[in-house]
Amino acid sequence: MAFPDLTYLESNATLPQDSIMEKGIRIADLFGTESGFVGKKVVVQGWVRTKRDSKAGISFIELNDGSCLRSLQVIAGLERPEYAEVLPKITTGSSLLVEGELTSSPGKGQSVELQADRIQLYGWADPAVYPLQKKRHSFEFLRQIAHLRPRTNTLGAAARVRNRMSFGLHRFFQERGFHYINTPIITASDCEGAGEIFRVTTLDPAQPPADGNPYESDFFARPAFLTVSGQLQAEIYALALGLVYTFGPTFRAENSNTSRHLAEFWMVEPEMAFYDLEDNLRLAQDCIKEMARIMLNECAEDLEFFARFIEPEVRSRLETVAESPFEIVPYTDAVDILKKSGEKFAFPVEWGGDLQAEHERYLTEKVFKRPVGLINFPRSLKPFYMRVNDDEKTVAAMDILVPGTGEIIGGSQREERLDVLLEQMKIKGISPDDYKWYVELREFGSVPHSGFGLGLERLVQFVTGIPNIREVIPFPRTPGHAEF
RNA sequence: UCCCCGGUAGCUCAAUGGCAGAGCGGGUGGCUGUUAACCACUAGGUUGGCGGUUCGAGUCCGUCCCGGGGAGCCA
Incomplete structure (x- = not known):
């Protein structure tokens, strides 16, 4: 295990194999220098936006890694027996690593696509409950799922x-x-703006100090605000x-x-x-x-x-x-x-x-x-x-x-x-x-x-x-x- | 905080006071170098909560909760 750019203590010199992450290329970089990568083998990692199946021959997977707006179209040929297990689990929202050759695309809508040699599923997303669909959602709905939006x-x-x-x-x-x-x-200046301000205190509102100046026992010993x-x-x-x-x-x-x-x-x-x-x-x-x-x-x-x-x-x-x-x-x-x-x-x-x-x-x-x-x-x-x-x-x-x-x-x-x-x-x-x-x-x-x-x-x-x-x-x- | 509008299937929305619906999404099957894919079948509902009017309420009234738009405050 070679990490020329990292120095480990002797006891940590070898890490378990599965802790080593493969580092893929960002999809933005693939599109940014398209011609430079055509014909080359690359690794990408991201989340599935949609998958369109062709039972006759191939699956089309839209992979997005957030590096740019565009998704990369991944082509998975069904003739590979090892795909029989992984392809059905590739659903909208699931996360993947894909290795393959970048080629120019014969289809409309994208100039290049990735011919997958290897697909690794990081995390599945159950399509029955994954909230994001292949359609437009209202902003109000998306606010309720701020962790996915x-x-x-x-x-x-x-x-x-x-x-x-x-x-x-x-x-x-x-x-x-x-x-x-x-x-x-945190500031003690409370009147610079006329508006309402948030109070900062360590006092328990359920058990305020019985009498006297309540701020004496507060953290800053005076009123404090955000x-x-x-x-x-x-x-x-x-x-x-x-x-x-x-x-x-x-x-x-x-x-x-x-x-x-x-x-x-x-x-x-x-x-x-x-x-x-x-x-x-x-x-x-x-x-x-x-x-x-x-x-x-x-x-x-x-x-x-x-x-x-x-x-x-x-x-x-x-x-x-x-x-x-x-x-x-x-x-x-x-x-x-x-x-x-x-x-x-x-x-x-x-x-x-x-x-x-x-x-x-x-x-x-x-x-x-x-x-x-x-x-x-x-x-x-x-x-x-x-x-x-x-x-x-x-x-x-x-x-x-x-x-x-x-x-x-x-x-x-x-x-x-x-x-x-x-x-x-x-x-x-x-x-x-x-x-x-x-x-x-x-x-x-x-x-x-x-x-x-x-x-x-x-x-x-x-x-x-x-x-x-x-x-x-x-x-x-x-x-x-x-x-x- | 005030004014207006809204809350119905997972999502987006229909439904004169009279049988709870569609599209998308999900599942199953079919088909196809597809790209908002397509075709067929199928599952899925306490109509925001509580109370009232009525033979009958998603629909009308009251109230509360939640959301959106506008206003004020300002970045």
Whole structure:
């Protein structure tokens, strides 16, 4: 047994024969360099999507290993006596190793196929109870079998695209000199977002401390929560390393049941020293454009699938985003445009009020037909940390809206002036004592800085056209749902 | 949390208050370089739960549970 790349202790020098896995080639690599493998003997491993039997001569097995959307057609000649036992057990969902020669295919639908010399069944799947069929399932049904749904075309493609987007985001920021910072999951900052937050405690709710301050006996000796954003901590490192980003899970305990919200989601949050709102907008635009290009260029096969079966518009939207500059619209102008549009909205538009989802969609999908960066919102609508503009009525906030998905980015230039920050905290009813460290950043070497948050799941929804956010995260957490 | 729609076979869905159905999937047999394969036969049901109206309820009423869409919150 030779493992030139591994060193074992003497006692483990020989492993049992059956612990040695054969390493097959990924089906994506077979298709990626088709001509190079034709006529060669290869080993593949994967799961059976379908099998079509020809009692007269051969069986056709569609084998998928998840490396790409396409399955490999395996040809099993029935003349081999050893197949008599294994072929009947090859059912949809079962797992196989197949060895054979890759040949060009005489049939329609695929350029190459594998002539099986040897078939090894890893695990059988009982067709009477295996839930995935050779047909289209509803997303609602697939959510109930989240342990099997990545074996479907749509969910598998979504997982691959999510991976490319995650990697693409890291690459985008790393190429620009950003440092990846891990901000805490558990935090004691409880009022940064107005929304509901998850409590972190080791106390037993069935047996709370009898009296006194319950937190004294709790793990952190104070109230603690799951983070709703890494921004405030990212600012600390931006004011030391210049360009930083966080990329991690985020938690919101809102009782919101929509196709765009999760209780646990992933967010990338860049934070940049010496960036004003315009720099911030430029970076956000470059980032979204780069993600659109990655989808178009590096996920072509999965994109083709989404365009065909999920959302016909997805490709043209991506091309528009990749090519055209974003429309930057001050909030005040947006209100004017909406008021003069003559469009009948369910909610009236008034300066000082939040724009409704219908207003945002109208702007990005009807008026401008491309991504829109809304900036300079009324001060009263936005959190304390956003920088107050010279008019003292608005803050240097920005929301990026994209056609089809709506808000995908929220960000701002941060308030770096100590006196203005303290005034903002007072207006918003936030105690500087609870944010002593945040205030001190303005006392010691404060600089102008900016940042934004980009929701990974919203991004994946945007580039795939998948309508419900619960399909673009492997294990969705929503009110009443934490299975798997 | 609010508004709307829905819950019937493993899945996707039909069924004027009057016999519980189809397609797909499963099983059996047949046929074929097949590819959403095809043909025949066959098994498969507490119509989400509870209560009510009625001679009779999948259908009407009440209530609860679950799911979806929209809204709000936001990523």
